[in-house]
Amino acid sequence: MGMFTVSDFNSFDDLLMDQLRNLYDAEHRLTDALPKMAAAAVTRGLKEAFLSHLEQTKNHVRRLESAFAALGKNPERGTCQAMKGLISDGSHVIEAKGDSQVRDAALIAAAQCVEHYEMAAYGSARAFAKQLNLADVAALLQQTLDEERAADQKLTGLAETEINYPAAKRSVARV
Ligand code: FE
Numbered sequence: 001m002g003m004f005t006v007s008d009f010n011s012f013d014d015l016l017m018d019q020l021r022n023l024y025d026a027e028h029r030l031t032d033a034l035p036k037m038a039a040a041a042v043t044r045g046l047k048e049a050f051l052s053h054l055e056q057t058k059n060h061v062r063r064l065e066s067a068f069a070a071l072g073k074n075p076e077r078g079t080c081q082a083m084k085g086l087i088s089d090g091s092h093v094i095e096a097k098g099d100s101q102v103r104d105a106a107l108i109a110a111a112q113c114v115e116h117y118e119m120a121a122y123g124s125a126r127a128f129a130k131q132l133n134l135a136d137v138a139a140l141l142q143q144t145l146d147e148e149r150a151a152d153q154k155l156t157g158l159a160e161t162e163i164n165y166p167a168a169k170r171s172v173a174r175v
Pocket residue numbers: 027056057060118144148
């Protein structure tokens with residue numbers, strides 16, 4: 001749930017549930033946003049990275065559903081204000097005009113903010129699950145966390161090898 005929603009935090013169970021609902025909403029939003037990011041990307045490797053992360057993201061939704069099931073709860077979306085904002089930053093890049101490689105660099109920057117947000121949120125959720133001795137739930141969250149980290153590293157790799165250098169070459173030279 002968003003930061004401005006009042007919740008009762010009486011136990012780590014409440015905390016974990018809040019975090020799972022927040023992530024469930026975030027992953028759904030990303031499932032809608034990633035095809036748009038892929039369509040906007042010009043560099044082939046970046047387009048492919050977004051599309052392969054889209055497939056992973058659909059799986060993240062399913063993994064969260066397994067976590068809810070393990071807790072005997074129905075999956076429910078809380079509003080993730082952070083992801084709404086991060087995706088709106090990404091839309092700003094999608095709508096922008098200009099040099100395609102510079103725009104790709106901007107898409108990567110926006111996407112990496114998303115991955116880092118997810119890594120932070122999954123890390124906390126996993127910690128709460130561990131605290132509650134819910135090893136199965138913690139393992140599900142860890143799997144997704146590992147994929148978010150790998151996705152982030154892939155984006156760094158693309159930026160460093162294919163995108164930033166040619167994009168920067170067309171920028172004003174600094175002496
Ligand atoms: Fe994800």
